[in-house]
Amino acid sequence: MAADAKTVMELRERTGAGVMDCKAALTASNGNLDAAAEYLRKKGLADAKKRSGREAKEGLVHAYLHPDGKLGALVEVNCETDFVAKTDAFRELVRDLAMQVAATSPTYVAREDVPASVLEKEREIYRGQMADQKKAPQVLDKIVEGKLEKFFTGQCLLEQTFIKDASGKTTIKDLVDLTNSKTGERVVVKRFARFRIGG
8 A cells, every 4th residue: 555645744753764664664554654653663673783783983972951050961972974973863862862861860871781789789679678578489589670670760871761752652762763763873872971069
């Protein structure tokens, strides 16, 4: 089924994907917008995985400063070429990430960055909180792992929910993957720092 121009543009606005990709997605999903958006998301993730071995040596450092001047964040995001670093999609991502860091105060970029000693300490705390509960050890382990997932969501930037998404469904990782798919390059959140007066 060929997609009409209006539907293609609607999908393009919703996902940020290119016109040809939107047409292909709509054809593959028989014109269903939600299915086409999901198709594009899966394709973007697959394409991002293919690019994961490529080096990202270019990029931007962006500073966000809260209007009251008492809170700020610096973030470094890398990509493969200077050309992509100058695109609107990449610049918007970097701005959004700096604002996210200022607003949510994460500690790590990704869950892989959390030291094993910190994870073990968290597990100890969670087990201590449930010491008086009469539950089977495997049930307690599941609860502890569930609490660890919440820890990752709060402390790891890529796991956090994007503050500008009212639906609460978009994570920062989704945002990075979308930019990855829009630009066709590997995009890496390298590091960040958050500053607060007196904090």
